[in-house]
Amino acid sequence: MITVHHLNASRSTRVIWLLEELQMPYQLVHYQRDESTRLAPASLGKIHPLNKAPVIEDGDVVMCESGAVMEYILDQDAEKRLRPDAGTPGYYRYLEWLHFAEGSLSLPLIANLLLQMEQRDGTQPLDGYLAKELTLDFSYIESTLADSPFFAGDTFSAADIMMTFMLEIAQSQGVLEGRTNTLAYLERIHQRSAYQKARSFG
Ligand SMILES: N[C@@H](CCC(=O)N[C@@H](CS)C(=O)NCC(=O)O)C(=O)O
Numbered sequence: 001m002i003t004v005h006h007l008n009a010s011r012s013t014r015v016i017w018l019l020e021e022l023q024m025p026y027q028l029v030h031y032q033r034d035e036s037t038r039l040a041p042a043s044l045g046k047i048h049p050l051n052k053a054p055v056i057e058d059g060d061v062v063m064c065e066s067g068a069v070m071e072y073i074l075d076q077d078a079e080k081r082l083r084p085d086a087g088t089p090g091y092y093r094y095l096e097w098l099h100f101a102e103g104s105l106s107l108p109l110i111a112n113l114l115l116q117m118e119q120r121d122g123t124q125p126l127d128g129y130l131a132k133e134l135t136l137d138f139s140y141i142e143s144t145l146a147d148s149p150f151f152a153g154d155t156f157s158a159a160d161i162m163m164t165f166m167l168e169i170a171q172s173q174g175v176l177e178g179r180t181n182t183l184a185y186l187e188r189i190h191q192r193s194a195y196q197k198a199r200s201f202g
Contacts, residue, residue, distance in 0.1 A: 007053030
């Protein structure tokens with residue numbers, strides 16, 4: 001049975017909602033945000049190193065990223081509901097919006113929220129947020145690349161193509177300094193002829 005690690009007032013509501021729509025059995029483990037910082041408790045980090053909700057567990061699978069978790073749950077549904085059939089125009093429309101929510105819309109909205117807090121309280125949550133998130137994310141990336149040569153394991157995949165673009169931005173900002181696994185990964189990736197061809201177009 002799927003276990004949902006649910007943080008109050010968070011994206012894990014998406015996961016619970018989907019499971020309810022599908023009437024799939026699940027169990028909930030509750031976590032409460034810190035009243036003042038609004039951050040998740042450290043106990044969530046024992047389940048997944050990013051210390052964020054949602055996280056699900058199902059047998060050997062432990063996953064974060066709400067969009068990916070939604071896909072995982074839909075894959076378990078024998079009746080194949082709530083996702084257009086792969087390969088149809090509707091599927092690609094679905095896929096675009098599924099990624100849009102976190103890939104494009106989330107960044108300006110979260111930045112806007114932090115700026116509003118800054119204007120309202122005179123605090124500087126944006127600085128703190130960026131420093132914390134960058135450390136967390138790049139520690140996770142670094143340890144993933146210590147365990148496997150590519151993001152999805154032993155084999156190169158489209159996930160590597162998605163990640164490389166962001167890692168290059170991080171490198172240009174000095175964020176990768178001392179991240180030896182990530183730097184070595186980038187060097188390896190840059191040897192790929194398809195990558196070099198893609199870069200040759202500017
Ligand atoms: N892109 C991730 C974002 C995860 C995320 O930021 N979750 C928030 C809750 S909505 C969280 O756990 N915040 C608490 C914290 O950062 O300590 C996803 O879609 O799952």
